[in-house]
Amino acid sequence: MASPGDFTDFDHHSNTYENVWSRYEKMRDTCPVAHSDQHGGFWVLTRYDDVKKAARDTEAFSSAQGVRVPNIGGGQSIPLDTDPPVHTEYRRLFTQALTPDRVRELRPFLRGCVDELVDAFFAQGGGDAIADIAVLLPLRVLTEVIGFSEQTVAQLPALTTASWTKIATMSLHEARAEIRNLVEAEIERHRSGDVVDELSRLLDAEVDGRPIEHDELVRVLQSFATAGHETTTNALGGVIHTLAADPALQDLLRAEPELIPGFVEECLRVRSPAQQLGRVTTCEVEIGGRTIPEGERVLLSFAAANHDSSRFAEPDRVDLGRSARGHLAFGWGVHQCVGAALARQELVLLVEKLCALPRIGLAATPESGTTQGGIHLGLRTLPIEFEPVSAGTDR
Numbered sequence: 001m002a003s004p005g006d007f008t009d010f011d012h013h014s015n016t017y018e019n020v021w022s023r024y025e026k027m028r029d030t031c032p033v034a035h036s037d038q039h040g041g042f043w044v045l046t047r048y049d050d051v052k053k054a055a056r057d058t059e060a061f062s063s064a065q066g067v068r069v070p071n072i073g074g075g076q077s078i079p080l081d082t083d084p085p086v087h088t089e090y091r092r093l094f095t096q097a098l099t100p101d102r103v104r105e106l107r108p109f110l111r112g113c114v115d116e117l118v119d120a121f122f123a124q125g126g127g128d129a130i131a132d133i134a135v136l137l138p139l140r141v142l143t144e145v146i147g148f149s150e151q152t153v154a155q156l157p158a159l160t161t162a163s164w165t166k167i168a169t170m171s172l173h174e175a176r177a178e179i180r181n182l183v184e185a186e187i188e189r190h191r192s193g194d195v196v197d198e199l200s201r202l203l204d205a206e207v208d209g210r211p212i213e214h215d216e217l218v219r220v221l222q223s224f225a226t227a228g229h230e231t232t233t234n235a236l237g238g239v240i241h242t243l244a245a246d247p248a249l250q251d252l253l254r255a256e257p258e259l260i261p262g263f264v265e266e267c268l269r270v271r272s273p274a275q276q277l278g279r280v281t282t283c284e285v286e287i288g289g290r291t292i293p294e295g296e297r298v299l300l301s302f303a304a305a306n307h308d309s310s311r312f313a314e315p316d317r318v319d320l321g322r323s324a325r326g327h328l329a330f331g332w333g334v335h336q337c338v339g340a341a342l343a344r345q346e347l348v349l350l351v352e353k354l355c356a357l358p359r360i361g362l363a364a365t366p367e368s369g370t371t372q373g374g375i376h377l378g379l380r381t382l383p384i385e386f387e388p389v390s391a392g393t394d395r
């Protein structure tokens with residue numbers, strides 16, 4: 001068994017899709033509670049049971065000082081960087097906008113977006129599925145779900161990416177100043193207009209029996225603006241890539257569409273688009289056979305946990321025969337993703353749509369980047385082509 005000191009140079013910001021799984025396998029097998037000296041020092045949990053336990057235990061593993069590592073300036077996101085009972089109040093503002101009924105109501109809209117994007121992609125003979133589908137779909141969804149304008153959402157990917165390079169040296173508040181300006185402009189537009197949508201409803205929201213303050217509203221809207229698109233883009237890219245690399249899998253899903261939701265869960269587990277988030281210990285904690293002192297930053301690696309072979313046999317394989325239930329791609333416990341039902345719906349509709357078209361394949365090798373902000377991992381480009389349909393086939 002290695003000691004926590006064997007991984008002192010581990011830096012989750014430099015993970016790539018190519019190196020991340022072997023890195024985590026080594027940590028999980030030899031030192032499941034490791035310590036890195038990077039970014040001011042932090043611990044890394046990589047076993048399924050340990051990550052789940054820490055995600056559940058909000059008393060010992062707090063989010064209130066921020067869930068990013070490093071986290072200059074402390075916790076600022078609502079509801080991510082809060083603990084119960086405050087968290088419960090804030091989270092309500094999100095769950096109201098994303099109830100299962102609301103997601104069901106959105107289905108025709110989502111299907112329309114998927115059809116439009118994928119039909120255009122097919123008509124042009126394929127292209128970069130990240131730029132043409134995976135980036136655009138979650139942004140369009142944000143216009144409907146919250147009420148942001150198309151001009152606002154069009155600016156989000158570049159501004160979010162830029163903020164990730166800044167958070168190593170400045171607070172999230174400073175790094176996201178431009179996103180804040182966009183959100184302020186949206187609040188102004190909604191206050192002065194007669195638009196009725198989720199954002200206009202949030203203007204009159206209550207928190208703990210009192211009207212929401214302006215700064216709280218800005219932070220709620222910033223979370224809607226940032227939490228929902230990069231994660232979903234990376235998940236959509238992962239699903240398309242998995243399909244493109246495996247024609248037999250495409251045929252199977254076409255023949256047995258009831259397998260599609262399970263396929264989506266497996267892709268989420270295997271790719272883990274939100275790879276990890278942090279906590280701070282509020283007391284001395286025993287976990288995974290080690291003692292972590294009070295006041296330490298701890299990274300909960302959802303990605304490593306999702307590849308723990310003691311929980312998922314042959315973890316690197318998308319296996320339609322297993323139930324991926326209990327995977328941690330959306331986190332676990334009180335902070336488990338509020339947008340999960342919406343993201344799942346987008347993913348399922350996309351796979352259904354692709355299965356109604358000729359087979360896709362890789363037109364060139366996709367490019368993958370490093371973890372954005374130490375959290376998000378996905379493909380930067382995904383060149384896709386459609387198989388020519390020969391006469392006499394039904395596709």
Ligand code: HEM
Pocket residue numbers: 055063067078079080081091094223224227228229231232235272273274277302328329330331332334335336337338339340342343
């Ligand atoms: C496949 C896509 C997505 C993935 C992989 C993902 C992943 C996650 C994860 C791992 C967490 C847990 C954070 C923690 O434990 O600290 C989380 C929380 C959250 N997600 Fe997602 N997410 C996705 C889509 C979305 C969407 C579409 C939205 C909104 C429209 C959204 C909004 C949020 C919010 C607001 C939280 C904070 C919840 C809380 O602190 O209670 N996410 N997400």
